Structures are given as structure tokens and as C-alpha cells.
Amino acid sequence: MAFNSTRTRVGEIRPSQLLRDFGVGALIDLPNISAVVLGLEDWESYYQQAQEISEERLLTFVRWWLGQQVARLRTPPVPVDSDLEGAPGLGSPVGVPIAAFPRWMVCSYCRALAPVESGLFQLKPQSYRPERTMYVHTNCSKPGAAPSVQPARFLVACKRGHLDDFPWLYYVHRGDACEAPRLTLRETGFSSNITEVRVTCEACGVSRAMSDAFGDTAKKVMPLCRGRRPHLRDFEDDGCDEQMSTLLLGASNTWFPVLLRALSIPKAADPLANLVDFYWPQLSKATSEQNVDLMLSLGVLPHMTQYKASDIWRVIEARQSGQAAKNNEEVTDLKAPEWQVFSRGVDILDHPYFHIRTVATPPKFNHALERVVLVERLREVDALVGFTRLASLGDLAEESDATDTTHPPFVSLSRKKSSWVPAFEIHGEGIFLRFREEAITNWLERTTLEQREKAFHKAHTGWRARRHIVPYDAHFPGLRYVLLHSFAHALMRQLSLEAGYSMASLCERIYARNSEDPGGPMAGILLYTAAPDSEGTLGGLVSLGAPERLTDHIHSALESIRWCASDPLCASHEPNGDGDRLYGAACHACLFAPETSCERGNRYLDRSLLLPTMEHRDMAFFSEL
DSSP, rough: OTTTOOBBBOOOOOOOOOHHTOTTOOOOESSOOOOOOOOOHHGEEEEEEOOEEEOHHHHHHHHHOOOOTEEEOOOOOOOOOOTTTTTTSOOOOOOOOEEESSSSSEEETEEEEEGGGSEEEEOOOOOOOGGOOOOEETTTTSSSSEEEEEEOEEEEETTTEEEOOOOHHHHHHHOOOOOSOOEEEOSSSSSSSSSGGGEETTTTOEEEGGGGEEEEEHHHSBBBBBOOEEETEETTTOOOOOOOOOETTTGGGGGGGEEEEEEOOOOOOOOOHHHHHHHHHTTTTOSSSHHHHHHHHTTTTGGGTSHHHHHHHHHHHHHTTHHHHTTTTOOOOSSHHHHHHTTTTEEEETTOOOOOOOOOGGGGGGTTTTEEEEEEEEEEEEEEEEEEESSOTTTHHOOOOTTTTTTTOOOOOOSSOOOOOOOEEEEEEEEEEOOOOOHHHHHTGGGGGGGHHHHHHHHHHHHHHHOSEEEETEEEEEHHHHHHHHHHHHHHHHHHHHHHGGGGGEEEEEEEETTSSOOOEEHHHHHHHHOOOOGSSSSSSSGSHHHHHHHHHHHHHHHHHHOTTTTTTTOOOOOOOSOOOOOOOOOTTTTOOTTTTTTTTTTTTOOGGOOSSSSSSSSOOOTTO
């Protein structure tokens, strides 16, 4: 990461964090500086070390979201491994550009509060210890070295995704003007409680507690949003009429990514065509058969050495002739092609990053499971298309399809329409379980489930209404999804204990659609490793899919949620029509999973649909247990 104005290197984070945790518009809390990741226009000169990722299905879906101008997916720029190249002060454009935010700083000694533009604070870079880069108060009254300054820990945001500095002058002066304001921010107690923090103007003597900026009082004393977009360094053209909400620096609701994700699956029966698709970022630059032969000799195409250059060039020409049609292709369903590949029962062992093998189903659960597929190798590509603040959109991105006329609201990554979006890939392994459709259908026909489905539908509608996502009742996944999702969480918790993976390194992908839905019916789950490092290829998860071992793991997973440490409170949870509880019998002690593992943010969960609980005994799918 580097300051965009000076290209001063100020810290490091992992490439995958740049999309999932600290993408465009997110705040990064460094040891001495808080910074915002700038928009895609500022990334251009830093992209010398970026690589293009090939994943046509995902790129097509991104085009539907952002426009046909999107031509490629790119990895975050990574500095080269060298003691000199990319070092601060040498002007090498590597890393991701950031800017200090919030702009208001507080001196650690005299508690002076002022913006960076005031000239009171000076950036002090550390050439070979970038994490120690800081601002200092040059004219502070402290004797000796200038003291460091810290970012003010208060800022404001609105529901439309705008983010701004806290209106310090307006707040302390109650909207009045002061000719020469000199602000300080002090804590009057020892607990750092919000009621003990006061901002004071030393020039006119007015003072105010920061507690007034929170709760119901804030609606009366805080101004309206200015429509500021610090990651783009501008303001919304049409302004903003939303009420500001005060946030603490580092709050978890400051930034939520909107990610689109897809698995790399073979699109053709010809293995060579699949390899050409995979290596298309390199092969698309070839203009002759001799170029392909040179790539083979240089080792650029490690998985294609068994093929002749002439055969590869023939496939490239065929693809180039159909490229225009591909660019105008209608948006595709991300999950339906994956479901078809997993469900047809054909082993695939010749794809570079997709190996699957069908095994026998556990005899004890043969009435519920139709097929078990061991995914010995997989590749997932995630693309960042936007973000939200204050409230997450969850998995609404993958719910959308070509029949929608509007997208869920989110903040753009650039001022103008960009020709690329940032993306990253992870490699791993997993287990796919397909449920018997007749078992799911017979279970859904129970009259005891009618009220439960109505309760979840009301909670779903309320949840979308609170976030102003229209239409409010669209994309309700139904009890089929709740059942499969709850089962996935229960099994994930069990597998994490046996496979040796941390729970956060496992991930789920739920395939749940009714027969009347496009691409339906579907009833299956994919549990896989979701770590971008070597942990994803150890084989520990696949080994648990053997029939004799999987039987014990499913049985243990279900038995572990029959009783919860929080019962009877957990068992009595009901989906709330106000939208603040979109789950039934579930909590952190039984079904909840880390945010990186769940595709729906721990919503649509209910263990009473799996096994009888203290509150409900007539809705369980596995009632015979």
C-alpha cells in the first residue's frame, strides 16, 4: 500500500484481503495512520505487477452488473520481491494507492484537533520500516521531538454509502461560526467511555460531549450528509439528503463488499478447449502458431506441453472467431452450470484446476442423499463490483438474474465506467452432496411447515425493507434453502474438527431451487476450503468424504445440534417480521459460522428443520434419528 500523492509505502496486507476486507472504499487501520483505499482510476499507474484472471462465466455476469465495457478481471497489484525494487522513495508504482482518512488528526500530547490541510501536521515517512510512517505535530508545545498524531476516532456515514469526516466545527459550535477556531479533543475520565470525551474550541470556549452525536439526540444536532466519496475524492453530483450516522473508526459496519464468485468448471468436452479457456489471458496475445510454440518452450503453458502448437493454434483461431459473440452473450446463471457438472456423475481428472470423483453414498443416509462427489481440486474466482456501508447486502449479488430490472444499491468503485474490476482466485478441495429431490419434495409437503415458511418469508421481506432493497419480497429462497443451509453449517462445524482446518478456512456453496425456478430443481451443498494459501490443497477434507467416514461425520454433526448450550433460549428463536432476526433455532453455540464461511451472513438457519428441538418436534427432515 502506498500514499497516492507521494507514493510512500506505508504497510502491507495480503492480496485476498484487498477484496474481502479492505477493498476500494474501505478504511485500513495502520499502526499510526488510518487510510482509505482509493478508486480504480488511481490504481492504473500501480498495475505493472497485476495479472489478468481468466474466468469467462464470471466476467459475463460482471458485465451484466456493470456494463459491457468490462473487458477483464485483474488481480491486485503485488510488489516484486526485491530489496530495492518497490522500496519507498524510489518511485516504483507498485501496491495499492491509499489516502489518509479521516483527514482530522489529534495530537497525542496537546490534544490539538485539526485537519491535515491545516499545516499543523507533517508526514514523517520511514523508508525501510513503512509500518512506522506517521504524521507528527511540528509546532507542538512538547519539548524535544515532535509528538505523533493519531486520526480522530469519529466519522460519519449514510445509508447511500457516503463517508465523511465528522463535522467538528459545526458540532461544537452548534452550527454557528467561529472566526479562528482552535479545537481540542480530550477524555475527562479513565474509561474512554463516549460520555467522557469532549470536543472544545479554545478560541471561544464552547464545549460539547461526543455522546450527543449518537442515538436519538444525533438526529437533532447532526447535519445532513454532504454526499462525499473519499475513495473517489469527490462528492455525489446530485448531493445527498440522508441523515448522517456517527461511527467509530474501525467499526465493522463501515464497509461491506459486494462480491461475485464462480467456480472454474470445464465448459467443453474437449480437454484442450478447456485449457485454452484457462490460459486465455496469455494465449489471446498470440498472433501465429510460432507464438504458441514459443510460449510452450518458455514454460508459460505448463499444463499444455503434451499438445502440439498447431493443435493449440487451431483452437485459438476458433475461439477468436467466436469472441465477438461471447462479448455480447447474455448474463448466465453462475450456479446452474456448476450444479450440472457436479450432478451428472461423470469423473473429471484432466482439467488443470477441477478434479472430481464420484463415490458411494453413506448407506445410513441413502434415503436423503443421492450422490457424493469428492472435489479433489477446485478454483474459485471472486470479483469485487462495489460495496455498501452501514448494512450488508449479503448474497444478493448471486440471487440476481437476467429477469431483474434493477440491481441492489451499492457504491461504485470508480468515477467512470471501468474496463476492468479487481479479482482474486483461491484453490482448494471439497465435498459435494446432492440430496434426493423426492425426499426434499415430500418433506416440503408437510402441513406443519406452512407457518414456518410464512414466518421466514415475513422476516425476509422485513429484512429487505429495512435496507430499502426493492422489491421487498423478491428472491425469497424458501425452506428448501433453510434446510440445506442449516445442514451445511452443522456439517462444516464437524468437518473442521476432523479435517484439521480452521472453521474460517472452510466455505459453503448452496444449490437450492424449486422445480419451477430457472435451472431447477436443485438440492445440494458444496463444502470446500476457501483459503488462498497452501492450506487449500492438503487433501484432509476430501479424505473425509469416503462413505464409511462420511456416515459417522453426518451422524455426529446432526447429534451435536440436537441440543444447544443456549437451550431453551436458542430453541425458542423465531424469525422476526421486523427483519432483525432472519433465522430460527440457531446461535453461535450451535449453527453460526465465521463470516468468511457463510454465504448468507448467518441468515436462513434453523436447526429445528433438521432434528426435533425443545420447541418444535414436528418439522425435522431427519426425524428418524
